[in-house]
Amino acid sequence: MTRILIVEDEAMIALYLSQELSEAGYRVIGPAASNEEALQLIDGVGCDGALLDVDLGCETSEVVAIRLRERGVLFAALTGYAASCQPVAFENAPILKKPVCIKELLRVLRNW
Known part of the structure; x- marks a missing residue:
């Protein structure tokens, strides 16, 4: 079962994503x-x-993106900001606009 890490500081969004991914057959981390x-x-x-939610309140998830890139783990950015406003570590990563469309999210995951 594919393990997907969710990094999201808004509890309701994190819960929603967790439920949707679990129902789609992913193991949520x-x-x-x-x-x-x-x-x-x-x-x-x-x-x-x-x-990865790019904006975690008082920090960005850029250090997480860097760690994932070092390990060769694919990730997508969840954000309300334009792609041009993303930290450099998110370059070439899929950008999913909030509110996230689950069909689009699942399409991105299936294409990895």
């Missing part, structure tokens, strides 16, 4: 609401892919 939590999960249980 997390969700993590901060970089620290996400990095612990990556280093601990690991993941096969990730969904």
Whole structure:
């Protein structure tokens, strides 16, 4: 079963994504609401892919994106901002606009 890490600081969005991915047959890792939590999960249980909310309140998830790239793990960015406003670590990653369309999200995951 493919393990997908969810990094999202808004609890309702994290819960929604977790439920939808579980129903679609993915194993959800997390969700993590901060970089620290996400990095612990990556280093601990690991993941096969990730969904990263770019803006985690007082920090961005750029350090998580960098760690995932170092490990060769694919990820998509979840954001309300334009692609041109994303940190460099998100370059070439799929950008999913919030509110996330589940059909689009599942299409991205299936294409990995």
